[in-house]
Amino acid sequence: MTDDRPPRPAVLDPDQVWQVVDAQRRSLADLLEDLSEEQWRQPSLCAGWTVRDVAAHLTQQQLGLRDLLATTTRWRGSLDRTIEHAARRHAAAVSTEQIVAEIRAMVGSRRHTLGVTHLETLIDVLVHAQDIAIPLGQRHEMPPRAAATAATRVLSMRWPPPHPATRAVAGFRLTATDTAWSAGEGPQVHGPTAALLLVCSGRVVALPQLTGPGAAALAARFPAPAPI
Incomplete structure (x- = not known):
């Protein structure tokens, strides 16, 4: 029997986006929890960033006005360099267990960094999870x-x-x-x-x-x- 129905639209609505973000955070936290110290130090797909740096960056997806003002006081000449500096500072300041706990703690929250939308949060978690998983030879599912x-x-x-x-x-x-x-x-x-x-x-x-x-x-x- 031929199915003549039109294909299901690819784009998710906001509720569906947050459901995916939650699932990605959970599964990424599970992946990170099992890594060795050597794996945390491995290069990610982001040039110059370690797995630890990228994971620390993913804990910073809910920055409010006060957080952003604090970040700008450490401006590094461009937005990308400033974000990288903030991630590395956080990565150096906390334990791997705390990074994992911070990612898990965001599950269920619909907060996002001031100035961006839920879609940027989705992009961040989807792409950066692969930045971590691929170099480690780990499989991390990304819903089509x-x-x-x-x-x-x-x-x-x-x-x-x-x-x-x-x-x-x-x-x-x-x-x-x-x-x-x-x-x-x-x-x-x-x-x-x-x-x-x-x-x-x-x-x-x-x-x-x-x-x-x-x-x-x-x-x-x-x-x-x-x-x-």
Whole structure:
């Protein structure tokens, strides 16, 4: 029997977004809890960031006005460098157990950092969980519809400033192979939604998962991945 119903929309509503954020936080906390001290010190997919640095950054997804004012007093010349400095300061100040506990404590909360939305919170937890898991050889599931929702936001973002990788993917038609989602115009590039989100976020490690007439040309726009 042929199913003629239209495909289910890829984009999640706010309630669904927070459900995914909660699930990602729980599973990431479980992953982190089992890491050795050596694994906490391993490089992540974020250049110059360790697994510990990225995990500490994920505890800082609920910054209010007072927190942001305190952060600006340690301004490092750009938003990215200031965020990195804040994450490293926190990573150095607390134990691994406290980092895990802080991530778990956010489960069920719908607070997000002042100046961003629930969608940036979703992007952060989806992408940074992979920044931690992939270099460690760990599998961390990313729901396709959540990845599609995040990718839609990444490609349309104006604030916070979009990742430079969004310019690299411009001029290609990105099409998910695991949910009803596509974006852009140009040569076709196909792949799992998680891989498309990672590439749109500058994670070149996901490029080998992409196929289609435009895949080679898209890969050529990125520098070769550094060894992990």
